[in-house]
Each structure stands twice: as C-alpha cells, then as structure tokens.
Amino acid sequence: MQRDVEKELQAAQKLGLSASEKAELRAGFLQFMDTHTSERAASRAVRSPFFMRFYAGALIAAAFFVYVGSAEAALPGDAMYYFKTRVNENVVRTLALTPELHTAVTRTLLERRLEETTRLAINTETKTQEWDVMLEELDRTSVYTQDNVETLIDRGEFADAIGAAEGQRALLSAHGVILAGISEQKHTTATQEVIEEVQQQQKYAEQIVINMLNSLSSQPDLNREAEESFDEAQVVLKQASSTLAVLNTEGDPQAAELQEVIEQAIQMLAEGEDALVAEDYDEALLKSEETERFLTEELVILQTEEEFSLEL
Amino acid sequence: MGSGNLRKQFEGAFDRYSDGLFRYCFLRLSDRERAKEIAQECFMKAWEYAYKGEPIDNMRVFLYRIAHNLVVNEYRDRKHNLSLETLMETGFDQETDARTPEEEAEVRQAITWLDKLEPMYRQIMVLRYVEDLPVKEIAQILGETETAVSVKIHRAIKKLQQFANQ
Numbered sequence: 001m002q003r004d005v006e007k008e009l010q011a012a013q014k015l016g017l018s019a020s021e022k023a024e025l026r027a028g029f030l031q032f033m034d035t036h037t038s039e040r041a042a043s044r045a046v047r048s049p050f051f052m053r054f055y056a057g058a059l060i061a062a063a064f065f066v067y068v069g070s071a072e073a074a075l076p077g078d079a080m081y082y083f084k085t086r087v088n089e090n091v092v093r094t095l096a097l098t099p100e101l102h103t104a105v106t107r108t109l110l111e112r113r114l115e116e117t118t119r120l121a122i123n124t125e126t127k128t129q130e131w132d133v134m135l136e137e138l139d140r141t142s143v144y145t146q147d148n149v150e151t152l153i154d155r156g157e158f159a160d161a162i163g164a165a166e167g168q169r170a171l172l173s174a175h176g177v178i179l180a181g182i183s184e185q186k187h188t189t190a191t192q193e194v195i196e197e198v199q200q201q202q203k204y205a206e207q208i209v210i211n212m213l214n215s216l217s218s219q220p221d222l223n224r225e226a227e228e229s230f231d232e233a234q235v236v237l238k239q240a241s242s243t244l245a246v247l248n249t250e251g252d253p254q255a256a257e258l259q260e261v262i263e264q265a266i267q268m269l270a271e272g273e274d275a276l277v278a279e280d281y282d283e284a285l286l287k288s289e290e291t292e293r294f295l296t297e298e299l300v301i302l303q304t305e306e307e308f309s310l311e312l
Numbered sequence: 313m314g315s316g317n318l319r320k321q322f323e324g325a326f327d328r329y330s331d332g333l334f335r336y337c338f339l340r341l342s343d344r345e346r347a348k349e350i351a352q353e354c355f356m357k358a359w360e361y362a363y364k365g366e367p368i369d370n371m372r373v374f375l376y377r378i379a380h381n382l383v384v385n386e387y388r389d390r391k392h393n394l395s396l397e398t399l400m401e402t403g404f405d406q407e408t409d410a411r412t413p414e415e416e417a418e419v420r421q422a423i424t425w426l427d428k429l430e431p432m433y434r435q436i437m438v439l440r441y442v443e444d445l446p447v448k449e450i451a452q453i454l455g456e457t458e459t460a461v462s463v464k465i466h467r468a469i470k471k472l473q474q475f476a477n478q
Contacts, residue, residue, distance in 0.1 A: 004476070005425070005441075005469050005472045005473065005476075006441050008418075008421055008422055008425050008472075009422050009425060009426065009437060009438075009441035009442055010422070010441055010442065011415075011419050011421060011422040012335070012339065012419055012422035012423060012426070012438070012442045013335070013442055013444075014415055014418070014419050015335045015338060015339070015419060016331040016334065017330060017331055017334050017348070017351075021348060022330060022331070025326075025330060025348060025352045026326055026327075026330070028352055029322075029352055029355050029356065029359075030323070032355075032356050032359065033319055033322065033359055036356075036359060036360060036363060
C-alpha cells in the first residue's frame with residue numbers, strides 16, 4: 001500500500017519548467033551572476049587593506065599604541081626596543097580579546113615590523129646583532145599573524161583571512177630582504193648566489209602556498225586548483241634543488257645543506273598533496289603551512305650557522 | 313577564490329536543480345509565475361552567499377532550504393494556506409507538465425493526494441516522494457531531526473492510505 005502512495009505521488013515529478021521557461025530563468029540568473037561578480041570584486045578591492053572593515057577596532061588599537069608612543073620609534077639596538085616589543089606590544093596583544101581587535105592589532109604590528117626593517121636597511125651601519133633581533137621579532141609577529149589568519153578562517157571571514165595572509169607574506173619577504181642584506185656583507189659569491197636563488201624560490205613557494213590556502217579555505221570543491229598549486233610548488237622547489245646540486249658539485253658546503261632542506265620541503269608538499277587527493281583538507285592545509293614555516297625557519301638557521309662560522 | 317569555477321558550479325547546479333526547486337515551490341504555492349520567481353531567487357541568494365566566500369557543504373540542501381524559507385515567507389505574506397485546487401484549475405503548462413491525457417490524469421491524481429494533506433505533511437511528502445530527497449537532507453532543509461521527519465512521513469502515508477480506503 002505504501003508503494004502505491006509513493007507511485008501516485010511520484011507522478012507529480014512530471015511537473016516542471018518548459019524549455020523556454022528554463023532558458024529564460026537561466027539567462028536571468030547568468031546575468032545576475034555577472035552583475036554581482038563585478039560589484040563584489042569592486043567592494044573587495046575597496047576594503048583590501050583589510051583593517052578598513054575593522055576600523056573601530058583599529059582606532060582602539062591605535063589609541064594603545066599612541067599611549068606608548070615614547071617607545072614607538074625604537075629600533076633593534078635601542079634600549080627602548082625591548083620595552084616596545086616585549087612589554088607594550090605584549091600588553092596590547094593580551095588586551096586584543098575580540099577577533100576584530102586581534103585583526104587590527106595584527107595589522108599594526110605588521111606595519112611596525114615592516115617599517116623597522118626598512119629603517120634598518122636604510123642605515124648602512126646596522127649590526128648583525130640588530131638584524132638578529134629584527135629577525136626574531138619578524139618571526140614572533142609572523143606567528144601572531146598566523147593565529148589571526150586561522151581565527152578569520154574559522155569565522156568564515158575569508159576575504160580578511162586572505163588580507164592577513166598577504167600581510168604575513170610581506171613579513172616573510174622582509175625576512176628574505178634581511179637575509180639578502182646579510183649575505184651581501186658576509187658570504188662568498190657562490191653561497192650568495194645560492195641564497196638569492198633559494199630566497200626567490202622561497203618567495204614564490206610562499207605565494208603559491210598562500211594561494212592554495214585561499215583555495216582550500218574558501219572553496220573546498222576547488223581541489224583540482226589546489227592540487228595544481230601543490231604540483232607547481234614542488235616543481236619550483238625541484239628547480240632550486242637542481243641549482244643547489246650543481247653548486248654542491250662545485251664544492252660549496254652550504255649548498256648540500258640547503259639542498260637537503262629543499263628536498264624535505266618537497267616531501268612535505270607531496271604529503272600535503274596526498275592528503276588533498278584523499279579529501280583531507282585539514283591535513284592538506286596543515287602540510288602547506290608546515291612547509292611554509294619549515295622553509296622560513298630552516299633558511300634562517302642555515303644563515304645563522306654560516307654567519308657564526310664566518311665570525312669564527 | 314576562482315569565481316570562474318564557482319560560476320561553473322552554479323551553472324551546473326541550475327541545470328540540475330532548477331526543475332525540482334520550481335516543482336517544490338509550485339506544489340506548495342499553486343502559483344506558477346511566483347514559483348518560477350522563487351526558484352530563480354534561490355539561486356541568486358545562494359550565489360551571493362557563496363561569492364562572499366561562505367562555504368556550502370551540500371548545494372541541493374542549501375537551495376531547498378532557501379526555497380523552504382521563501383515559501384514560508386510567502387505563506388506569511390498571504391496569511392492563508394494555498395490549495396492545490398487552484399493549481400489544478402490554472403497552473404498547468406501544457407507544453408511540459410502533462411504531455412498526454414494519461415500523464416495529465418496521473419499528475420492530477422498526485423496533486424489530489426497531496427491536497428489532502430496539511431501543509432506541514434505536504435511539504436515533507438513532496439520533498440520525499442516527488443523530489444526523491446533522503447530523510448537526512450529533508451531534516452536539514454526543514455531544520456528538524458531525522459526522527460521527526462520519518463514520523464511525519466509515516467503519519468502522512470497513513471492519512472493517504474485512509475483516504476484511499478474511503
């Protein structure tokens with residue numbers, strides 16, 4: 001009897017749109033998508049400095065920073081710099097309890113670190129120890145920014161997460177600039193070439209990883225696009241590895257170490273891609289972030305070791 | 313985010329689900345033109361949502377949920393339940409809805425059965441047996457538990473069986 005009921009009701013499946021009605025509705029919807037795509041793109045461009053949306057939060061954060069203005073101009077090497085970064089900024093970080101405030105503080109810290117890097121770079125007498133402090137602060141701010149990116153992703157605020165991720169990328173680029181600055185002063189020509197090459201590949205890999213992060217976070221269905229990003233990142237790193245292999249045969253000891261780092265990063269990316277194919281997006285995202293961090297950290301370690309050996 | 317890919321997804325979703333959404337709205341509102349408008353509005357609202365970067369786990373459920381909400385609003389605005397008798401009198405599109413007299417008779421019979429049900433049961437039976445949606449998805453669309461949906465389906469079938477035995 002139940003089957004009779006089902007069968008009777010299923011006859012209503014014959015109701016539907018006529019071909020002309022469907023075509024008309026489809027055309028209307030396509031037009032709607034066209035209109036709203038361009039409007040949306042424009043609105044995103046407008047708020048691209050992502051603190052625009054959190055303007056109120058930014059004002060509160062600015063008030064904190066003005067209050068501690070006496071230390072604001074301090075640079076690594078100045079007595080006030082420790083107070084600025086480890087006391088004042090820590091207080092502000094602790095008070096940034098809401099996501100909006102967290103985002104605003106992140107933005108301010110990012111701008112500060114980039115400005116400090118620029119000012120140190122302009123000063124030709126900047127010492128290695130001062131660069132070390134700068135690198136350390138860039139790392140700390142990078143970690144804080146990463147937290148902010150993750151929070152925004154969790155909240156589904158992908159456009160702002162992308163903005164924060166771009167800020168972090170700028171920070172990592174500053175890292176690269178510092179390494180380049182140090183290498184100009186300290187390294188042999190061959191090693192310097194290696195570092196420059198790796199820095200370029202690192203920057204490119206970071207960009208790809210961030211693009212992938214955007215794809216993964218905002219639209220899991222775009223796994224094909226993300227897979228291509230993984231492949232592309234691996235190709236870039238393999239090129240870097242080949243360059244290093246050539247230098248290694250020419251007797252550059254650091255090239256071997258760098259090559260090892262790059263090979264490990266390739267392996268990590270391969271694992272991330274496997275996770276993506278298995279539709280384990282969390283794991284894929286984790287692997288891409290780990291790779292990014294690993295590349296940054298390992299290059300800094302190698303750089304520091306090189307400086308240390310040269311100083312000896 | 314690749315808006316080109318998103319657009320393709322939505323074009324595909326339109327081709328797959330527009331008939332079903334229209335049918336769902338049509339059977340609930342008995343108003344062909346309004347059902348068409350609401351079916352289109354479902355895709356527009358979903359597009360706006362997705363283009364902001366918000367995730368859509370199940371496109372079909374998402375679209376039917378929007379349709380359900382829009383129909384509820386429509387009911388609220390009209391302040392009375394709509395009878396499917398109106399649909400029987402005026403709603404058919406001769407081009408597609410019933411191509412032969414036999415098919416038209418079958419469709420009319422289905423509508424007669426649905427019209428015997430209260431709106432709450434009717435919407436569930438349309439989703440289950442006309443749109444062929446699983447209980448889990450119906451529960452997500454209506455914001456109810458799967459158990460509650462199963463119980464309502466069972467009750468609706470009982471009512472229709474009583475109607476058939478009269």
